[in-house]
Amino acid sequence: MAKPLRILMLLTAATALVVSAAPARAGLLRPVLMLLRPQLENQLTRVCVETASAGRADLEKSLQDPCRKLAVPTSKCLIEETDNSGRSLGVLTEMVSGRFGDDSEEVVKRCLARMFGLPTDSLRDMPLRELGKRFGSLGLQEVAP
Secondary structure, three states: OOOHHHHHHHHHHHHHHHHOOOOOOOOOOHHHHHHOHHHHHHHHHHHHHHHHHOOOHHHHHHHHHHHHHHHHHHHHHHHHHHHHHOOHHHHHHHHHHOOOOHHHHHHHHHHHHHHOOOOOOOOOOOOHHHHHHHHHOOOHHHHOO
């Protein structure tokens, strides 16, 4: 049986396609994005803990609270940048299909730029993998024992 959240997302995406053949305007799907925020925060927390603990069970518990605190502003940024970019329908469609596509990548880049105090489009031409390598090499390797 389909999950209620998946059904809601499918219906919203289908409604948006029927209502408007034009690209989704900023703000149109923001209420749906806000409904998904708790799930997004849980997923961000989980990924943060898994990544930062590097499989060390002794670190996982101590990272829960800091990762949860980081997930709140990150989820806000992702939702706001999804809405501001006008890519809400694309991001929701990618979420429903379970993939990370061009729309999601664009939103992540906009959010990263914003969090680092850069103009929102400044990372547009940089591959996301390259950003991950650059930012990843700055952090956790130096802290790990």
